[in-house]
Amino acid sequence: MAKSLEKWQFGDFQTPEELAKRATKLLREKHKIFPDLIIEPTCGKGAFLRASLSEFKYSKIVGFDISEKYVEEAKSSLSKYLNSGNATVCAEDFFSMDWNAFLADFSGYILVIGNPPWVTSSDLSILNSNNLPSKSNFQSRRGMEAITGSGNFDISEWMLLQHAQWLTKREGTIALLCKYSVARKVIKQVRKKLGNRFSAFIYLIDAKAFFGASVAACFFVLSTNGDDSSDCKVYNDLKSPHMLHVISERDGLILKDTAKYEKWKHLSGQDLRYTWRSGIKHDCSKVMELEQVENGLFLNGMGQKYFLEKEYLYPLLKSSDIGNSRTNSYRKLVLVTQKSVGDDTSIIKNLAPNTWQYLLEHDELLKRRKSSIYKNKPRYSIFGVGEYSFKKWKIAVSGLYKKLNFCIIKPIDNRAVMLDDTVNFLSFEAEEEANFILSLITSKASLEFLDSMIFWDEKRPITIDILKRLSLKAVAKELGLLERYLQLAEVLRANSSG
Numbered sequence: 001m002a003k004s005l006e007k008w009q010f011g012d013f014q015t016p017e018e019l020a021k022r023a024t025k026l027l028r029e030k031h032k033i034f035p036d037l038i039i040e041p042t043c044g045k046g047a048f049l050r051a052s053l054s055e056f057k058y059s060k061i062v063g064f065d066i067s068e069k070y071v072e073e074a075k076s077s078l079s080k081y082l083n084s085g086n087a088t089v090c091a092e093d094f095f096s097m098d099w100n101a102f103l104a105d106f107s108g109y110i111l112v113i114g115n116p117p118w119v120t121s122s123d124l125s126i127l128n129s130n131n132l133p134s135k136s137n138f139q140s141r142r143g144m145e146a147i148t149g150s151g152n153f154d155i156s157e158w159m160l161l162q163h164a165q166w167l168t169k170r171e172g173t174i175a176l177l178c179k180y181s182v183a184r185k186v187i188k189q190v191r192k193k194l195g196n197r198f199s200a201f202i203y204l205i206d207a208k209a210f211f212g213a214s215v216a217a218c219f220f221v222l223s224t225n226g227d228d229s230s231d232c233k234v235y236n237d238l239k240s241p242h243m244l245h246v247i248s249e250r251d252g253l254i255l256k257d258t259a260k261y262e263k264w265k266h267l268s269g270q271d272l273r274y275t276w277r278s279g280i281k282h283d284c285s286k287v288m289e290l291e292q293v294e295n296g297l298f299l300n301g302m303g304q305k306y307f308l309e310k311e312y313l314y315p316l317l318k319s320s321d322i323g324n325s326r327t328n329s330y331r332k333l334v335l336v337t338q339k340s341v342g343d344d345t346s347i348i349k350n351l352a353p354n355t356w357q358y359l360l361e362h363d364e365l366l367k368r369r370k371s372s373i374y375k376n377k378p379r380y381s382i383f384g385v386g387e388y389s390f391k392k393w394k395i396a397v398s399g400l401y402k403k404l405n406f407c408i409i410k411p412i413d414n415r416a417v418m419l420d421d422t423v424n425f426l427s428f429e430a431e432e433e434a435n436f437i438l439s440l441i442t443s444k445a446s447l448e449f450l451d452s453m454i455f456w457d458e459k460r461p462i463t464i465d466i467l468k469r470l471s472l473k474a475v476a477k478e479l480g481l482l483e484r485y486l487q488l489a490e491v492l493r494a495n496s497s498g
Helices: 005-009 017-029 047-055 068-078 099-103 121-126 143-148 155-166 180-194 207-211 258-267 319-323 353-361 363-367 431-441 444-451 472-478 482-497
Strands: 037-040 060-065 087-091 110-114 172-179 199-205 217-223 232-235 243-250 253-255 289-294 297-299 305-307 313-317 332-335 393-398 407-409 423-428
Touching: 017 047, 017 110, 017 172, 017 199, 017 217, 037 047, 047 060, 047 068, 047 087, 047 110, 060 068, 068 087, 099 155, 110 155, 155 172, 155 180, 155 217, 172 180, 180 199, 180 217, 180 243, 180 253, 199 243, 243 258, 258 444, 258 472, 305 353, 319 393, 353 363, 393 431, 407 431, 423 431, 431 472, 431 482, 444 472, 472 482
Parallel strands: 037 060, 037 110, 060 087, 110 172, 199 232
Antiparallel strands: 172 217, 199 217, 232 243, 243 253, 289 297, 289 332, 297 305, 313 332, 393 407, 393 423
């Protein structure tokens, strides 16, 4: 769905009538909310205002929007209701309005409802938009981002935290449509700053069907009603009576499914024998990744052909290959200039003169790599490389794909296969060890334990931080394979010392 400039700038996704009706009905019937005052801070054309007039017939309702056109449209639509006298709509900018003054004299139960902008601060910065909150370190960032307020964040996240502040000394409920990821971030921030003052509920919605947006979204309810639990109950939709799972904090971790985690948390722990790594980072695919045209002749990403030695070229697999289990062949090779980070690259000149000349010819492109990690490092440096990169056998999983698809990576053309930096992997000297560890990782116990901690709507859901929480030794014990695990360790130790 194409975004107009105005729609992008204001995160303008108008709420469908049916969705607003379902949401307000849920608040009245399931959550037993009967507010004295309903506030919709960004009311748009008024779908939630109309739904609120229908569901909460005696509540005072106030809507605000930055668009005078929308305010007039909302006013006109409300005039058809018998209780329209209960509703007021005003043109106001959320970020400049004095909300403390507005709320100062009110003491009843408040419902903050609506659909705040689905846009990030960086989107608005690109547009030079003035529709931004003042910079502050609300996410407790560190370093330069904390000083400048330059970290990217969802505008709705900032707004939700403002609403929570309104209710620090008042009774009420916040009920808003937002991204699923935003709801989780807000839960974490609110717990950190305000303790367990709010009970939390998430009702997943089909954003593609309602808004034409390909993003995981929800109706998020934070209420001063309820217990002091840190749990957030998640439901499949606005009508489902049964919970999908419970998001909560355990052992210092924000978990997607506490029941699964509690079932398998005895599998947690650092596994000192096996270390998860990310693949190679070079930040210049046009130069560093090549296709083999014929023996000795290679084609780079700019369509240029070169005769290169094979000493520094290795088969490369990427996230799409691992995610789709394409591991027996490769499309490209990657130029691996170092055996470990910081190695002197000038030795390439003597060992592979054609390769050195190729790098020299593309010196300017490689110098333009923006990441600070390349500063004060040898020419043509790469990262994510070490002795582990050159082991012949690996177990790999894509960090980007929405499934735990672990693959065995075997050598191709008798060369160790390299992986890109969106892939996480373990490396092994022997095929037997790799296959045994794969059987542990892909067991039901391991997969459920890992799944309990993974939020699949994240851009990179499978991280090393999550993978390393699984103790393979504990899994071996759980499966009755501890003796085999220890035997393998002894064999490998003997081989390495022999």
